[in-house]
Amino acid sequence: MPMIEVVELVKEFRKPQPTTGRLAGVRQLWAPRRTVRAVDQVGFAVERGEIVGYLGANGAGKSTTIKMLTGIVVPTSGTVTVNGLVPWANRKKHAYNIGVVFGQKTQLWFDLPLRVSLETIRDLYRIGAADYVSRIDEFDEVLQIKDFMDTPIRSLSLGQRMRGDLAGAMLHRPQVLYLDEPTVGLDVVAKQALRDFIAEQNRVHSTTVMITTHDMDDIEQLCRRIVLIDRGRVVYDGDLSSLKRRYLPFREVVITPGANADTAYIGAKHADRLENADGTISLRFDPERTSAAAVIAQAASTADIADLHVNEPKLEDVVRLIYAEAER
Ligand SMILES: Nc1ncnc2c1ncn2[C@@H]1O[C@H](COP(=O)(O)OP(=O)(O)OP(=O)(O)O)[C@@H](O)[C@H]1O
CATH class of the missing domain: 3.30.70 (Alpha-Beta Plaits)
Known part of the structure; x- marks a missing residue:
């Protein structure tokens, strides 16, 4: 059974019609609504241990798909199973299966030191003391998080915060890791540390990874398979070299x-x-x-x-x- 299975997935949103001219912002409140299909009959299957790049232009429907896979958003129709569970129907159990990192916002507690955030995650997921210590040691080898364990999240640089976020997302050893623009805004050194960490978790623990990114080096270094969407529909699903051959022969x-x-x-x-x-x-x-x-x-x-x-x-x-x- 695939680790992630998506069948005919659809998500529609109701949005006000765009208004222009005087007081457009106010008139927008009463504007008639139209239906936008953000994800349109998307289907794919991801096997355990794959790293898949989920690509598409702005507004193509990437984040909406990831939100349905994580269980934050309920689809209009279609089915998703992740490690045999329906994400939005089995939220609590599903949470043990997945780790999520959104490059734009942190999952950690802003005013607390990284150490406290990680210990809170340890307790939430009932991770044993010995496992916690060995995982922090393992993560530190690539992410070097021990250097800033006692700094509040809000005082960390973006690169440090992302390293902390990844450690937090992987602490309970999820089977699946979702990454939404993980390297955006990072310098080359921080980007490389993140990529090395993701590749190593995949190699050592067979973590299944889905990544959306606009950084082509992320894709070149991490993904052999690409799922490309355009206006909510899958337009390509296959390996990176065939994608190049198809579009730039x-x-x-x-x-x-x-x-x-x-x-x-x-x-x-x-x-x-x-x-x-x-x-x-x-x-x-x-x-x-x-x-x-x-x-x-x-x-x-x-x-x-x-x-x-x-x-x-x-x-x-x-x-x-x-x-x-x-x-x-
Ligand atoms: N909560 C929402 N309410 C209404 N429309 C939405 C909502 N979320 C997304 N959309 C719309 O759905 C479409 C797909 O958006 P989505 O954020 O999934 O795209 P994306 O591929 O992740 O884009 P980006 O690369 O810019 O993040 C867009 O037209 C967007 O405006």
């Missing part, structure tokens, strides 16, 4: 000609030739028709080459393309 060899090379002859079969402003020449090819090795060998036989490199499609470009399509 071309690769290119970029050649810097030698000083005396006759650039007019640089080319290769099954490759389109583009002259770049910096004097380099791109040979763009479809990997289904030819290979980088063949393109390089032919180009090298046509002229003297000073340097070359192969450009792989970047996830960032793929996602930019998809999000731009979604906005049209």
